[in-house]
Amino acid sequence: MAYLNKVMLMGNLGKDAEVRMTQNNKKRVSFSLATTRRFRNPNTGEMQDDTAWHSIVAWDKLAERIEKLGIKKGTPLYVEGRVSYRQWSDPATGQKHNVTEILMDNFEFLAPRHSSSYSGESNDMPAEFGSSTPPPPSANDPDEQLPF
Numbered sequence: 001m002a003y004l005n006k007v008m009l010m011g012n013l014g015k016d017a018e019v020r021m022t023q024n025n026k027k028r029v030s031f032s033l034a035t036t037r038r039f040r041n042p043n044t045g046e047m048q049d050d051t052a053w054h055s056i057v058a059w060d061k062l063a064e065r066i067e068k069l070g071i072k073k074g075t076p077l078y079v080e081g082r083v084s085y086r087q088w089s090d091p092a093t094g095q096k097h098n099v100t101e102i103l104m105d106n107f108e109f110l111a112p113r114h115s116s117s118y119s120g121e122s123n124d125m126p127a128e129f130g131s132s133t134p135p136p137p138s139a140n141d142p143d144e145q146l147p148f
Helices: 060-070
Strands: 007-015 018-021 027-042 049-057 076-089 098-107
Touching: 007 098, 027 060, 049 076, 060 098
Parallel strands: 049 098
Antiparallel strands: 007 027, 007 076, 018 027, 027 049, 076 098
C-alpha cells in the first residue's frame, strides 16, 4: 500500500521569513502563512472569514533561495510540502510542547489580490521568481474568448 503526505496551500505570509542556522550548520527558514476560507453564516446570512495559520519551514537550498529573495509579510504565496509533527521539552520548565509544521518542498509567488495579473515589475517579487501560472484570460480580449 502506498502512502501520501502532501500539502498544498495558497495564502499570505503572516510575518517576514526568519532565517536561522542549526548547530549542525544547516540553514532553516520559517514563516507563518495565513489561509482564509470565506463562507456565509447559516444563521445570519452574512459573509464571514475563517483564517487558519500554518507554520512553514524550509531547509538548505530552498531556505537559501527564500533568504535571497527576502520575502516579506503579506506576500501571496503557493506552498507545497508535507505535514510534520514533532515534540520538544522546555529545558527551564520540563513542559512538553507539540508542534505541527509544513516542511516546504516547493513554492511560487502569486499575484497580489488587488491585481488581476503579475507582471514581474514589482520590487517585492523579482520576475524570475514569479508564478509560472499564466494570468486568467481577459474578458475584453476576443482571442481569449472560447466559442463554447
